[in-house]
Amino acid sequence: GAVVSQHPSWVICKSGTSVKIECRSLDFQATTMFWYRQFPKQSLMLMATSNEGSKATYEQGVEKDKFLINHASLTLSTLTVTSAHPEDSSFYICSASHYTSGRGEQFFGPGTRLTVL
């Protein structure tokens, strides 16, 4: 099956610093990648959708200047949390799809736990 990896799996940073999270599709080319945020014991909330080579589309309420998303290649998307604050602490999950995969089929990464001190 299709495999999506995320790096790092967990990260601790100081308030005010920036953190980059990578999402890679290991055995397929991901034309679209999605970034989600999940608070403890809550559901996944879609933050943004990114298509390779174009700007990401952000969901309402998500600050695009704070959560920078880059999808520069068909196998890599990055999420950079800029000037992180404790309220940005969360679990971030990416998923990927390809136009040849079944309609609606997304492959999820294992997630990244971000803790901002």
Added chain:
Amino acid sequence: AQTVTQSQPEMSVQEAETVTLSCTYDTSESDYYLFWYKQPPSRQMILVIRQEAYKQQNATENRFSVNFQKAAKSFSLKISDSQLGDAAMYFCAYTGTGNQFYFGTGTSLTVIP
């Protein structure tokens, strides 16, 4: 906008018994897909079962089956012969023409030995 509702925050089932998790959704689209995902403590999202809206036949995957009622916009998951490994958070999800996933709030399933 599409919404997905899971009205059972927590459920429990005795090992080897059957449990049904509820999900309702709201959409004006006619072409869409519905999913059940399992999220164990590792937090890796695992696809359990998928249903295409145009198919009348309910999807089945081994011990997992769905009851898809399109007119009622209901999509419940039945787990038969429950096993300890089934304990997890279960999310119902919808995707339509926009390709984004909309998730329900989840149901935490406990399996009692």
